[in-house]
Amino acid sequence: MIDNALLKKMLREVDKPGRYIGGEYSEIVKKKKEGELSVAFCFPDSYEIGMSNLGIKILYGVINENEFIRCERCFAPWVDMEKQLRENNVPLFTLESKTPLAEFDVIAFSLQYELCYTNMLNMLSLAGIPFYTSERDETHPLVIAGGPSTYNPEPIADFFDIISIGEGEYSLPALFELYRKCRNNSVSKKEFLKKAYLVEGMYVPSFYKTEYNPDGTISSVIASEGAPERVTKAIVKDLDRSFYPEKPIVPYISTVHDRIMLEVFRGCIRGCRFCQAGIVYRPYREKTAEKLNCQAKECVKNTGYNEISLLSLSISDYNELPELTDKLLEWTEDEKVSLSLPSMRVDSFYKELMDKVMSVRQSGITFAPEAGSQRLRDVINKNISEEEILNACDVAFEGGKDSIKLYFMNGLPTETNEDIIAIPTLAKKIVDRYFASPHHKKGRSISITVSVSCFVPKPDTPFQWFGQHSLEELVRKQKLLSTSIESKRISHKWHEAKVSKLEAVFSRGDRRLSPAIVEAHKRGMRFDSWDEFFDFDKWKDVFSFCGIDPLFYSDRDIPFDEVLPWDHIDCGVSKEFLVREAKSALTGVTTPDCRTQCSGCGANSFGGERSCCP
């Protein structure tokens, strides 16, 4: 345990000390006991981000269900706290029992995005744990990872004993119980790892060897020690019966999403060709409205939150949405609890839904057309028409909304200048529509925010083979967009292209990138997803120091027949389907959603209750 007086002294010196104290309502504090397995669950970003993550809440709860497993939390300390820890020689510790990470049996990282990799190493460094699997022995904790960015685990594969592919609430309890038994029976780590890959979704990177062609591409990935040639992700079959955190921790300090997150379904029926979540969470699986209503009631009772956010990739696709909102509204109004939706598709946004889930105080609404022209929307398989966008805006105007935010992407495959200019043109049409609307009130105006991010080719998507635009081209298009805006009522926000460039490098990276992450850590780089710390020039230096051409990973169009670094990870959707989709994109042919017609992506092989697979 960390010395209390020293901890007090350090907390004096840092911003938001509430990040490091634990003790929140519903925190799970267990006494150490004989034969237990201790797990430090690590989130490589700030407390406020980590505590907003539903996955963390689920895993923290489900792992602690086993009375012989003690799971505690640890977040990346902010730079001021890191300074205190290093100056005072205090190792990184967990919030619950203030125990140093190195004293745990397992260190488990949740990796949500590529730009947290330096934070992940920084946390290991603060814990005094060697980075590479090959540098650790029986005396060190087992270091594992999971999360969305592990669908391409290769850039970080050399750091982890095991990487959990897929939905951890299904597979991690089994893995931990196996490790607990092995360790209690003095089974060596190596012998345990040979059993570990028998648990669904468990990838043991040290059992795989990558071989390269002279041109730097991969020739093959060879499995050894009896490990499977391909690791198939684990999924929850029946979400109604799966663990849900009905008594989540209620933080003291305010977090990014400080509300109840009610996950309505997993997966997505849409198949937008740039979207990784839409593919890797397949098959689409729903919860019943009845179950959701019970979970929502329990959550409100146990947390005291007064807002429920209905969470899912495309909420209006939920079969029982009217039933669910009706059931919720029966009691939420009396309890002064409000409902909210993260984002809505324009083709299924209707007045009644808006009235149910949006308070009159909310003056704005967000839609995601993703591309400005119909041609490009067809390329990305967004499957919405301009008329549907304008109609959705009409509904918003009718509901008294006078600010609309629109999400777009820049740098999509096949994108031309005309596609970029179509973005402000569309925004202008919405402005005109507002002034022509019978719901436009005299003296009131409209504000449209056009928020544009840069396309990043993501593993397991139909666009995984398409190179990202060069940095110069991304910036040129951002400028082109800016200068094409003619209305004062339209404002333009954009993501830093350099950040997206780095993201693309790691998204499609392979094992040769791990030395670069280590080198970046050595040079003090961390919190790369935070504008105030991100330094692209330093990253360029790191790559050149390590002899890596980052553009080989980010900018290159990859032939369909090339071996991809993540080919041995099976996300459940077949490569043939992805190739078909990529080819359809190039010809501008759209694919219907899964409910209209099954396109044979392969995810149906998983089964799953209340799915839409045939």
Place this chain on the structure above:
Amino acid sequence: MLSIRVFFKKLGPLAYISHLDLNRAVLRAFQRAKLPVVYTEGFNPHPKLVFTQPLSLFQESETEIFEFKVEPDMPYDEIEKRLRGALPVALEITKVGAPVKKLSEIAFAEYVINIKSDGISADEVERLLSQKIIVIKKTKKGEEEVDISPQIKVFSVEETEEGISISATLSNSSDSYLNPQYIVDYLNRFIKIESSGITRYKLFDRDMSLFE
């Protein structure tokens, strides 16, 4: 409609959460306790919840108060039971009951300020606190030099194993409030303070009778 006054302690980890965070923690406890709390009227109704003079971050307290109303009335022991079950463990309730005097009658608060410092005598600190105490206060107009000695009603200093301990009764009303941190900052200009801890112990009215 029933008014409720709750006395509680803000100790240990609670010293690291701000007043705003504390406010939110209590509001959430109301919801969990299913208390029929009275809301404000208007466009954006919120529960009527009032605290005593907020503590700064890092300060602890043995005597804090919040007040609220319920409608319909409920027995005080039922309210206490529900609140105890719904508040975070660290937030310890000491008394729940009907308000006697108004919160606005609180005039003074007694603090203990523990200072860790090598070779400092109680006499020296006593001397430093017995003169004009000029500190720089940040106001809306900018920084201002102020003598805070009139806001110190009484004080005593004693030596401890680690340094000194000051017991001081300070102005603590909405018209005149002295944050005890000013005393620490002031002393720090004359003596080297390694660390300090501030705890509020008691609240008094204008006549120096204990506020209950």
